[in-house]
Amino acid sequence: MALLDLASRQYPDRIEAATVDHGLRAESAVEAEMVGEHCASRSIPHAILYPATPIQGSIQAEARAVRYALLEAWMDQRGLDWLLTAHHADDQLETLVMRLNRGSGVAGLAGVRARRGRILRPLLAVRKAELEAHVRAAGIPYVADPSNVDARFDRARLRGHLAQAAWLDPQAAARSAAALADTEEALGWMADRLYAERVTRGADALVLDSGDIPRELLRRLLARMMRDTAPDAPEPRGERIDQAIIQLCRGRRVSIGACVVTGGVHWSVRRAPPRRSP
Numbered sequence: 001m002a003l004l005d006l007a008s009r010q011y012p013d014r015i016e017a018a019t020v021d022h023g024l025r026a027e028s029a030v031e032a033e034m035v036g037e038h039c040a041s042r043s044i045p046h047a048i049l050y051p052a053t054p055i056q057g058s059i060q061a062e063a064r065a066v067r068y069a070l071l072e073a074w075m076d077q078r079g080l081d082w083l084l085t086a087h088h089a090d091d092q093l094e095t096l097v098m099r100l101n102r103g104s105g106v107a108g109l110a111g112v113r114a115r116r117g118r119i120l121r122p123l124l125a126v127r128k129a130e131l132e133a134h135v136r137a138a139g140i141p142y143v144a145d146p147s148n149v150d151a152r153f154d155r156a157r158l159r160g161h162l163a164q165a166a167w168l169d170p171q172a173a174a175r176s177a178a179a180l181a182d183t184e185e186a187l188g189w190m191a192d193r194l195y196a197e198r199v200t201r202g203a204d205a206l207v208l209d210s211g212d213i214p215r216e217l218l219r220r221l222l223a224r225m226m227r228d229t230a231p232d233a234p235e236p237r238g239e240r241i242d243q244a245i246i247q248l249c250r251g252r253r254v255s256i257g258a259c260v261v262t263g264g265v266h267w268s269v270r271r272a273p274p275r276r277s278p
Helices: 002-010 028-041 059-078 089-101 128-138 154-163 170-198 215-229 238-249
Strands: 017-020 046-049 199-201 206-209 253-256 259-262 266-271
Touching: 002 028, 002 128, 017 028, 017 059, 028 046, 046 059, 089 128, 089 154, 089 170, 170 199, 170 215, 206 215, 215 238, 215 259, 215 266, 238 253, 238 259
Parallel strands: 017 046
Antiparallel strands: 199 206, 206 266, 253 259, 259 266
16 A cells, blocks of 8 residues: 555556455455555556455465466556566565575575566565555555464564564665675576577587586576476476586486486586386
């Protein structure tokens, strides 16, 4: 609701709003109508979007995927250019800590991105408390989502612990995430150049001249070579790629995912032959 107010002030008569009602709580329909009524009072077009089928499986992950799919379709239908979401500095800190706990690399620790495709997140440097203060001062209606403190969810449990660590600075964490996002972009740019310069296509394999390439860039090049060799296969997780790189640097041959990779100075990536039926 704070983002809605700020955006409408910054871009009058140029925004629309949508609320996704996942149908997970009895109160959600009333809350969506509340947003619609507020938008009507500000002459902002508003739509309520509903999933075609009930949310199942991992509730928060599935709801997130459905939500963005609905919003993308709504944008296309309405001819809208950008989707703004209200992720803030406290969200960013939670994301960083969760990913640190999973052993994420640079890409993961870049956290929630300020821009991804058509999605913009302009409030990543702003504290949640500041946004709450804004809506209260402006008399804007808002809702405290009970799932934010529901201990069934990992993020909610983490949020409770972080609330007790007042020494942590979410805005500083947001600056670190932004710096890591810049680093990720630079590494991607460098990996693209190296791929063009060092990877060649043989008769049945992609071949990499691996000499003097730092490990992080080797990781990215190997992952891309495997994607290009077996685009229909699931991509191996980072830990498996790291283990494979150790063996490849020793000149050994490894099977990883749907590929067979031979190491040494020149790494060759081939699609693994189909397994024989017993």
